[in-house]
Amino acid sequence: MPTIDDYPRYAWHMLAGVRAKMESGLASQRARDLAPWLDLAQPRAILDVGNGSLRPQYALMRNAGHRVVGIDFVNRPGISWKRSVYRVLRRLYALQLGIPAVAMDQHGLIGGNVGILPFASRSFDLAISNAAFEHFLDVPAVLADLQRVLRPGGMIWVGVHLFTSPSGGHNVSFTQYPLRSLPPGAEPWDHLRAQRRPFTVPLNRWRKSQFLAAFAEQFEVLTHYCGLREGEQWLTPALEAELADYTRDELTCGTLVIVARKQADSR
Secondary structure (H helix, E strand, C coil): CCCCCHHHHHHHHHHCCHHHHHHHHHHHHHHHHHCCCCCCCCCCEEEEECCCCCCHHHHHHHHCCCEEEEECHHHCCCCCHHHHHHHHHHHHHHHHHCCCHHHHCCCCEECCCCCCCCCCCCCEEEEEEECCHHHCCCHHHHHHHHHHHEEEEEEEEEEEECCCCCCCCCCCCCCCCCCCCCCCCCCCCHHHCCCCCCCCCCCCCCCHHHHHHHHHHHCEEEEEEEEEECCCCCCCHHHHHHCCCCCHHHHHEEEEEEEEECCCCCC
8 A cells, every 4th residue: 555655756756757758668668569560650549448547658649640549437527636636747747758738638538447348349450558457357358348349450459567476466666667675564475475465456366377368368469578577686485485376477577568469350
């Protein structure tokens, strides 16, 4: 759970442009991953699944000339102090990313359930999602509907924050990517061991093999890899033995990247 000590570091990362640099790097990484199968130099119809309150990837893709739609529960209208803070942070993000603030607006955002997509079949060339699939409680339903709304040959690029990673319980720190230090009193992989720290967000607790199998049910998985490593400094032989039900790859992979394609002859 975030503590008051986390917020100064979070604010510093925002003000110093650390997070904006990370988001720009992610967009470039995605373009490289998709390049063999999809030319993003051409305008595309793109669905951002679980765009988040800051919505940087949504904004970057819009600014690149694509028609982008974002769907997330946080897109629902409302008034609160948190929404006001995020409004300010989005303007800061836009400035740091070098894009106009209008790219962050609500024009293409829908507040809704990602498992019941309110779009016609074959509507999108590409679906993207980052750090959201680990929160979906019915992953097969989400993938089945994504398969429906993608055009034949359409692509999907997903980054999953794996539950088995040191920060996978989302209860250690929300300010470090990758996780490099632990809060006082925190044990590495506590969420896989004693579970002394509570979970503060919905988590499906899926493992790498489960995600890959589920994607393969609906799509042709073209490639997958670990996009971010963390925790190797804490994985002692004794701890590795205690966590023997998990592979070293699972325990140290913070982000699993999956690139897949809808079959050309699919409905």
